[in-house]
Amino acid sequence: xxxxxxxxxxxxxxARAGGQATPYALKQMAATSVxxxxxxxxxxxxxxxxxxxxxxxxxxxxxxxGRRRRRYTITAAxxxxxxxWREAPVADRGELRDPGLLRLFFGADPEALxxxxxxxxxxxxxxxxxxxxxxxxGLPSGERLALEAGIAHERExxxxxxxxxxxxxxxxxxxx
Amino acid sequence: xxxxxxxxxxxxxxARAGGQATPYALKQMAATSVxxxxxxxxxxxxxxxxxxxxxxxxxxxxxxxGRRRRRYTITAAxxxxxxxWREAPVADRGELRDPGLLRLFFGADPEALxxxxxxxxxxxxxxxxxxxxxxxxGLPSGERLALEAGIAHERExxxxxxxxxxxxxxxxxxxx
DNA sequence: CCTATCATGTAATCCGTTACATGATTAT
DNA sequence: ATAATCATGTAACGGATTACATGATAGG
Numbered sequence: 001x002x003x004x005x006x007x008x009x010x011x012x013x014x015a016r017a018g019g020q021a022t023p024y025a026l027k028q029m030a031a032t033s034v035x036x037x038x039x040x041x042x043x044x045x046x047x048x049x050x051x052x053x054x055x056x057x058x059x060x061x062x063x064x065x066g067r068r069r070r071r072y073t074i075t076a077a078x079x080x081x082x083x084x085w086r087e088a089p090v091a092d093r094g095e096l097r098d099p100g101l102l103r104l105f106f107g108a109d110p111e112a113l114x115x116x117x118x119x120x121x122x123x124x125x126x127x128x129x130x131x132x133x134x135x136x137x138g139l140p141s142g143e144r145l146a147l148e149a150g151i152a153h154e155r156e157x158x159x160x161x162x163x164x165x166x167x168x169x170x171x172x173x174x175x176x
Numbered sequence: 177x178x179x180x181x182x183x184x185x186x187x188x189x190x191a192r193a194g195g196q197a198t199p200y201a202l203k204q205m206a207a208t209s210v211x212x213x214x215x216x217x218x219x220x221x222x223x224x225x226x227x228x229x230x231x232x233x234x235x236x237x238x239x240x241x242g243r244r245r246r247r248y249t250i251t252a253a254x255x256x257x258x259x260x261w262r263e264a265p266v267a268d269r270g271e272l273r274d275p276g277l278l279r280l281f282f283g284a285d286p287e288a289l290x291x292x293x294x295x296x297x298x299x300x301x302x303x304x305x306x307x308x309x310x311x312x313x314g315l316p317s318g319e320r321l322a323l324e325a326g327i328a329h330e331r332e333x334x335x336x337x338x339x340x341x342x343x344x345x346x347x348x349x350x351x352x
Numbered sequence: 353c354c355t356a357t358c359a360t361g362t363a364a365t366c367c368g369t370t371a372c373a374t375g376a377t378t379a380t
Numbered sequence: 381a382t383a384a385t386c387a388t389g390t391a392a393c394g395g396a397t398t399a400c401a402t403g404a405t406a407g408g
Contacts, residue, residue, distance in 0.1 A: 012282035024359055034281055037272040041397060046361060086284040090276045093296045096213035096329060098270030105210055105322040106188035108262040120269045146281040149336050153272060156328050200387055217369060222389060
């Protein structure tokens, strides 16, 4: 069985939770944390733990009465897999994969696109900065650093698209 | 039939090519252009044009002799679809989705990770800058702008990971 | 009570990846 | 010639998205 990024997100969230968690709880956790830069469909938070249970990386416990909710706990094997992944050499850089950039590349009007993109990215940037100001110091260091990376990139996007919106052509290298 | 990002990459490349192109030619074009920020598996460049042909957005022509290669041309309907997409409002921001960032978020050692990531991103940055210096002025404006966005983000990554590699904790907002 | 929303899950579909496989070219 | 690489494709598998569907809970 192959472990994907989604697998490690589930394992990571379960480890972070410290105990049991239902798929819905995972969804809530993801939305306010890792979901800021890597979203997962809610259906996957129901199916992926099942796969992980088959592999022995998590343990499933089903409520007997009422809703028969599923509760998952990470196992020792799961923690080991998570640790191994954390320390494994990272072979691949992520890609930008920005839909707006794709349109720009294929000839969309820079000014119109820029205006729309600035709005999107500025909103996200505000959200990040507010989160950082409110909760930044309380976050585990990895999470805070990830948030700071997100802020830096959103700033870059805002700056990039704003220049397009203003009709000025940015030119990498011109500033140094 | 639903059009995906891959669909528009194929349509965009075919439009850019100006005439016929084989899947292999698409692969070559993608590798040196859009592939810098959005890669596509080579198998998709064989299957996706087929889907587009079913939808009437491209035309397939198969060589009769020898290798019986497939050659594709974008149709008027295809151009219309591409135009509509270019001008359509962009609803979604792209995600960072960086594997290294994911590990950082879930507790990987910042220094070790930073060292590895700096190497990856510095290499890519060098490649981009070299490409920009060599061919930048000759590129269509959208492509050049996309490349400049890529350069800006790679610079940001290098700076971010370098600080981690050096054991210094970056702090968004501290510099302004 | 009623209805809107939250919570919880399943099923089908399909795109994307991986693996396999073979036909041409080039180099030695 | 032969090996190596380039070029060209197909098939299978599986993860991810989409759509559907129903059970609880809270608000009015």
